[in-house]
Amino acid sequence: MPVKNITAPKSGTDRKTSAATTPATTDSGFEITRRTVLTGAGALVVSFGIPGVKRARAKTAGDKPPLMPDELDSFIKISEDDTVTAFFGKMDMGQGVDVAIGQIVADELDVPFKQVHVLMGDTKYTVNQGGGSGSTGIQKGGIPLRQAAAEARGVLLKMASEKFGVPADKLTVDGGVISVPGTRKKVRYGELIGRRHFNVKMTWNKKYGNNLVSKGTVKPKDPKDYKIVGKSYPRNDIPAKMHGTFTFVTDVRVPGMMHGRVIRPPKAGATPLSVDDSSIKAIPGVRIVRDEDFVGVVAEHEWNAVKAAEALKITWSDSPANFPDQDALYDHIRQAPVIKDKSKDKDIGDVDAAFAKAAKIVEAEYEWPFQSHASMGPACAVVDIREDGATVWTGSQKPHYGQACLAKFLGMDMDKVRAIWTMGPGSYGRNDAGDAVMDAAVLAKAVGRPVRFQGMRVDGTAWDPKAPASVHYGRAGLDADGNVIAYRYLSKGFDRQHVRAREVHPRETLSGQLVGNAAKPLLSFRNPEETYGFPNKRLGWQIIPQLLDHASPLRTSHFRDPVGPQAQFGSESFIDEMALAANADPVEFRLKYIKRKIDHQVVAAAAEKAGWQPRVGPANKPGGTSTVSGRGIAYAQRNGATVAIVAEIEVDRATGKIWPRKFTVAHECGLIVNPEGLKLCIEGNVTMMCSRMLHEEVTFDKQMVTSTDWATYPILDSLKAPETIDFVLIDRPNVMPKGAGEPSTRPMAGAIANAFFDATGVRLRRAPFTADRVKKALA
Amino acid sequence: MAEKMTFTVNRTSHTVGIDDPDMPLLYALRNDMNVMDTHFGCGLAQCGACTVHLDGAPVRSCVTPVSEVKGKKITTIAGLGTPEKPHPLQTALIEEQAPQCGYCLSGWMMTAAAFLEKTKRPSEKQIREALTGLKCRCGTHMAILRAVRRAAKMMA
Numbered sequence: 064m065p066v067k068n069i070t071a072p073k074s075g076t077d078r079k080t081s082a083a084t085t086p087a088t089t090d091s092g093f094e095i096t097r098r099t100v101l102t103g104a105g106a107l108v109v110s111f112g113i114p115g116v117k118r119a120r121a122k123t124a125g126d127k128p129p130l131m132p133d134e135l136d137s138f139i140k141i142s143e144d145d146t147v148t149a150f151f152g153k154m155d156m157g158q159g160v161d162v163a164i165g166q167i168v169a170d171e172l173d174v175p176f177k178q179v180h181v182l183m184g185d186t187k188y189t190v191n192q193g194g195g196s197g198s199t200g201i202q203k204g205g206i207p208l209r210q211a212a213a214e215a216r217g218v219l220l221k222m223a224s225e226k227f228g229v230p231a232d233k234l235t236v237d238g239g240v241i242s243v244p245g246t247r248k249k250v251r252y253g254e255l256i257g258r259r260h261f262n263v264k265m266t267w268n269k270k271y272g273n274n275l276v277s278k279g280t281v282k283p284k285d286p287k288d289y290k291i292v293g294k295s296y297p298r299n300d301i302p303a304k305m306h307g308t309f310t311f312v313t314d315v316r317v318p319g320m321m322h323g324r325v326i327r328p329p330k331a332g333a334t335p336l337s338v339d340d341s342s343i344k345a346i347p348g349v350r351i352v353r354d355e356d357f358v359g360v361v362a363e364h365e366w367n368a369v370k371a372a373e374a375l376k377i378t379w380s381d382s383p384a385n386f387p388d389q390d391a392l393y394d395h396i397r398q399a400p401v402i403k404d405k406s407k408d409k410d411i412g413d414v415d416a417a418f419a420k421a422a423k424i425v426e427a428e429y430e431w432p433f434q435s436h437a438s439m440g441p442a443c444a445v446v447d448i449r450e451d452g453a454t455v456w457t458g459s460q461k462p463h464y465g466q467a468c469l470a471k472f473l474g475m476d477m478d479k480v481r482a483i484w485t486m487g488p489g490s491y492g493r494n495d496a497g498d499a500v501m502d503a504a505v506l507a508k509a510v511g512r513p514v515r516f517q518g519m520r521v522d523g524t525a526w527d528p529k530a531p532a533s534v535h536y537g538r539a540g541l542d543a544d545g546n547v548i549a550y551r552y553l554s555k556g557f558d559r560q561h562v563r564a565r566e567v568h569p570r571e572t573l574s575g576q577l578v579g580n581a582a583k584p585l586l587s588f589r590n591p592e593e594t595y596g597f598p599n600k601r602l603g604w605q606i607i608p609q610l611l612d613h614a615s616p617l618r619t620s621h622f623r624d625p626v627g628p629q630a631q632f633g634s635e636s637f638i639d640e641m642a643l644a645a646n647a648d649p650v651e652f653r654l655k656y657i658k659r660k661i662d663h664q665v666v667a668a669a670a671e672k673a674g675w676q677p678r679v680g681p682a683n684k685p686g687g688t689s690t691v692s693g694r695g696i697a698y699a700q701r702n703g704a705t706v707a708i709v710a711e712i713e714v715d716r717a718t719g720k721i722w723p724r725k726f727t728v729a730h731e732c733g734l735i736v737n738p739e740g741l742k743l744c745i746e747g748n749v750t751m752m753c754s755r756m757l758h759e760e761v762t763f764d765k766q767m768v769t770s771t772d773w774a775t776y777p778i779l780d781s782l783k784a785p786e787t788i789d790f791v792l793i794d795r796p797n798v799m800p801k802g803a804g805e806p807s808t809r810p811m812a813g814a815i816a817n818a819f820f821d822a823t824g825v826r827l828r829r830a831p832f833t834a835d836r837v838k839k840a841l842a
Numbered sequence: 843m844a845e846k847m848t849f850t851v852n853r854t855s856h857t858v859g860i861d862d863p864d865m866p867l868l869y870a871l872r873n874d875m876n877v878m879d880t881h882f883g884c885g886l887a888q889c890g891a892c893t894v895h896l897d898g899a900p901v902r903s904c905v906t907p908v909s910e911v912k913g914k915k916i917t918t919i920a921g922l923g924t925p926e927k928p929h930p931l932q933t934a935l936i937e938e939q940a941p942q943c944g945y946c947l948s949g950w951m952m953t954a955a956a957f958l959e960k961t962k963r964p965s966e967k968q969i970r971e972a973l974t975g976l977k978c979r980c981g982t983h984m985a986i987l988r989a990v991r992r993a994a995k996m997m998a
Contacts, residue, residue: 157942157980297939304944305932307879307920311945314878322873347861366862366869369885439945439979440883440891488881488891488945489979520884739939743985747942750981773888773977781973784983 127260132190132277133267135218136260138211139168145239145253147172147179149212152192152275153204154184154460156490158744158804159298160200163736167205170291171212171283174239174252184484186466193273195460195490196564197625198702198802201736205800207277211265214279218263222255271463286734286796293796295739300486312458312485313443313517320445320513321350322365323506324372325574326358327526330766332382332611342376351375352509356614357577359506361514369519384765385611393430393829396534396555399607403586406553412599417549421540425644429537429633430829431556433761434530436622437776440488441518442495442527446503448513452479455503458487459496464565472504472569491751493620495527497566501574525771526573528620529761531557533588535633537640539597545645547656550597552590552634554604556626557619560585561609564621576614584609589626591634592700592809596658616768617761623748624808627701628755632830635697635813639820648677649696649817657698661731661793662705666698668791669707669729678821685824685841688717692724695817701806704732708749708807710814714822719838722783723753723815728807729791733798742790745807749788752811754779757832847908851877852921863909867901868892870908871918879920880948883977890949890976894918898959900952919951930996931955934989942980949976954990963998966991 128134140148149168155161161181169176182188192204216236223241224231227248235242242249265277286292303309328334334356343349348363349371358377362368387395418424445456446469453473457465466482473480487496495518503516518526533556540549561584562571569575570583588604610617642652650670657663669675673694683691691714698707711725726749735741758777762770770776812830819837820826827840844859851871858874866885871877871894880903883891887902894903895917923929928936931951941947950973957972958964964972969990978986 157944297936301936301939301941301944302925304941304947305919305928305935305951306923306925307918309944310878311881313881364861364869365873366865369869370862437979439889439943439977440881486943488883489943491979517882520886520888743939743942743982746984747981750983751979752981754981772884772886774886778977778979779981779983781970781976781983781987784970784987788984 128262130190132275133265135211135214135263135265135279137190138208139215141215141252141256143253143257145178145251147174149179149181149208150189151181151183151204151208152189152463153200154195154484156195156460159737159740162296162298162740163201164205164208166291166296166736167209168212170289171209172216173236176291176296178239184462186463186482190275191271191463192275194463196273198804198806199273200804201800202802203273207275209283210278213281213283214263214265215261217279217281218261219252219255223250226250292736295737310485312456312487313440315445315456315485315515317445317447317513320515321361321363321510322368323359323361323503323514323516324368324519325502325522326372326375326377328379330382331616332385333379336378336380339376343371343374346371346374350510352506354505354509355578357505357574361506361510382766386763386765388765389762392532393534396532396607401605402608403606406603406605407601408590408603410601414549414551414599414601417599418540421549422543423541423644425539425641427537427637427640427828429535429636431533431629431632432830433532433617434622434755434759435524435761435770435776436491436494436527437524437778438489438494441520441523442487442499443515443517444499444503445513445515446507448473448507454481454483455500456483456485457496457500458485458490459500459566460490461565464567465500467567468500468569468572469504472501491623492625493528493562493564495523498573500566501569501572505574505578521771524776525768526616528562528618530622531559531619531626533629535630537633537637539641541645547597547641549599551601554588554630555607556588557609558584558606559587559589559619559626560621561619573614582612589630591630593698594659594662595656597656617763623751624805627809628752628812631699631809632812632816635810636816636828639817640826643680646679648679650675651677653698662698662700665705665729665731665793666707668793669709669727670696672729672789672791673709673727675709681821681824683822683824690715691822693818693822695814695821697810697813697817699809701809702802704801704803704806706730706806706810708810708814710818712815712818712822714819714837716823716841719834719841721757721832721837723757723785725787726785727789729793730807731793731795732801732803732806734796734800735792735794736800738792741792741803744803745790746788748805748807749811750779750784752808753785756812756815756830760831847912849875849911849916851875851916852918860908864907866904867906867908867911868903871903877918879918881945890953891946893949893952895952895956898956900956919948922951922955929955930993931989934992934996937992938985938989940982940985940989942982946978950986958994958997964994
């Protein structure tokens with residue numbers, strides 16, 4: 064059935080989710096329906112407040128308690144017309160988290176899914192649940208919402224009990240209507256609550272962010288009673304995106320606003336010595352903003368800001384050669400001093416003694432480059448500073464921290480600053496959106512007008528925070544029978560958060576550093592997450608100094624599955640190298656050592672679904688120029704979720720080009736809330752990782768990043784996209800849902816690397832596997 | 843001095859004052875005509891996020907000077923079809939739940955729409971080749987390709 068007319072959100076300021084009426088499963092598997100599409104203007108001209116919420120507020124002024132996590136009203140509102148608003152302190156960046164939250168709330172409340180609207184990421188209406196963060200949208204963010212919805216249902220039952228004089232446990236609920244069985248007595252939720260708020264306290268664990276938990280007195284449903292959770296509802300934002308009526312942060316317009324651009328130094332670390340105002344005299348309506356080492360322009364018309372930023376003559380200081388030669392990056396990492404040493408982070412048994420006894424030693428090193436978020440468009444933010452407060456529209460996935468950053472910069476109390484999340488041009492972690500708040504703020508503060516800042520392509524590719532480069536060292540000791548008796552895996556690389564993933568302070572942003580704030584790095588990496596039960600096992604990591612520790616285009620931070628792809632690329636490649644040394648099939652070898660039962664099941668499921676044929680050593684021997692194919696497996700855990708992937712790739716040995724043709728993904732993340740949504744989420748991760756593993760590498764010379772656009776930082780295109788993904792979704796209804804936003808990212812690089820070895824008989828240990836690198840490796 | 847220029851976008855006429863005839867069409871659409879459904883991705887014609895049709899042919903509006911657009915009909919994704927009468931591609935992309943952030947869609951949709959007009963019953967290879975040169979950072983290529991195949995069937 065072709066589906067038309069799915070509900071569209073009216074604007075992007077409050078992205079609300081609602082399903083449609085009369086569900087019907089389409090051949091794409093989603094339960095969708097027809098409902099009139101709300102057409103709107105392409106641009107959001109901003110007025111304060113949110114239409115639906117504002118109406119409700121007007122009726123109940125003064126009744127709503129303050130926005131605190133110990134108030135039921137901070138999570139759930141039921142309106143007189145029976146609509147439910149779920150206030151969610153996390154964000155959906157296109158993976159459909161808001162749909163899942165709507166399903167959870169609808170199920171707990173016993174209302175139709177279409178009645179629930181999920182309002183995300185406006186600091187005025189949502190408590191700080193940590194924003195988009197580490198695939199915790201459902202895993203952690205769903206907890207207080209589920210609890211609050213259950214509590215709200217309990218409160219409504221109590222109200223009905225008093226109304227009818229019937230004990231609450233004798234009442235039934237269906238579709239938001241409470242009935243007294245055997246009588247005609249019934250009442251709608253909306254009738255019961257009327258224009259009031261709940262004013263019911265929850266028990267809050269006094270934490271903000273991902274770990275915020277608030278509970279009521281009512282126990283949520285048993286998963287066996289779920290009616291809405293577990294089914295595939297479609298996203299609500301897609302029709303508006305399809306018809307050009309969706310509002311991105313780039314579309315926000317504020318009365319009186321100017322357009323801003325920034326001008327970064329041509330060499331990393333250079334500072335502006337002088338700015339020649341006359342160089343842009345001919346461009347109308349432009350003002351130059353200079354604050355310490357920050358230089359920007361604002362103009363009435365966006366095009367004039369673009370032209371002025373390009374034409375402005377600035378004399379920059381020289382800057383030393385802060386970066387090594389690109390070719391010497393990994394030697395630099397190997398030789399660099401260690402500023403934080405956790406090389407024995409996990410140390411089981413007596414590793415050194417076991418190595419001393421080993422009959423055979425296997426050793427290998429793996430290398431991963433800096434990578435850029437290179438989001439689809441450069442980031443944008445709109446900042447409006449008034450005497451009595453400030454507002455920022457931001458695409459950052461952590462608007463509550465952007466609010467804190469802006470408050471700090473302006474010296475205002477947090478409650479005077481409002482951040483309104485509005486979807487940006489892609490977000491997979493701490494990208495340039497986290498910087499854009501300060502870019503716009505510095506400009507707006509200087510000119511005394513609201514400013515819309517958007518970067519140019521170079522700001523999103525050359526100047527965004529980078530995923531760190533690293534070297535990974537694996538060493539294994541086998542006994543005479545081929546059993547692994549000692550295992551060591553060490554990662555050495557740049558800090559995973561030289562700027563924090565939470566842009567909570569100006570120092571965490573590029574412009575914040577340019578106006579004089581010093582970075583406060585985290586100094587951390589991560590170990591591979593797996594459950595190989597080697598008797599003597601040591602995992603650890605070491606952090607090296609940044610190449611340039613202030614306002615660097617190579618400053619590092621979180622990018623989808625932070626340092627997971629790096630760590631597990633090496634570890635899962637090395638598991639295959641160990642298997643070969645032990646004369647074992649890679650699947651058999653993994654299953655022999657994996658300790659956790661569910662991990663075992665997931666790996667076995669992937670192999671079975673892929674029709675894995677056990678084999679010791681590669682399918683093909685080195686040599687030849689024909690196109691060959693191979694398959695490889697890898698597995699990873701991520702915060703409780705487990706994924707195993709079998710990759711089947713084709714390698715054109717003449718050109719070095721790899722086509723990642725087919726993947727089989729076995730995925731376990733506890734209870735599955737929305738199966739079709741989960742598949743699409745996995746598909747996005749798999750495809751993005753094909754791009755990162757085969758194409759992506761930040762390039763630089765001694766003074767500057769030289770990958771600045773799509774020509775110099777190429778990503779996967781339609782010709783190189785996979786053909787097929789087969790799924791094994793392992794649903795465990797009695798296990799609380801784990802995150803699914805990133806886990807399938809993690810084993811991808813290892814699976815491709817192992818498939819490459821199978822295809823070619825050559826082990827490649829440096830990512831990405833570009834055509835050039837492959838051709839050289841096979842020559 | 844601003845020159846008055848008239849543009850027809852999705853069958854609606856806009857008369858605006860243009861200071862710089864070299865200004866790319868994208869900036870005029872977004873800032874002078876309030877047409878926001880085509881996006882700035884790179885400004886270098888490398889990604890496609892700014893694609894519009896000029897008299898039915900896809901162009902990258904981020905590098906197309908407004909002076910070259912005079913008298914031509916401009917179509918954006920909002921002009922492909924309406925919610926009541928959607929273009930097959932719009933229907934198919936919704937059915938496939940294809941986009942994630944969706945910022946790139948103008949490129950895929952306007953390029954695919956022009957391609958499917960010309961090419962009935964395209965092969966997989968033809969589809970993939972027609973859409974190369976477009977970027978999607980969320981990695982929704984496979985879902986977009988499914989949607990284009992679905993739309994092709996609807997248009998066959």
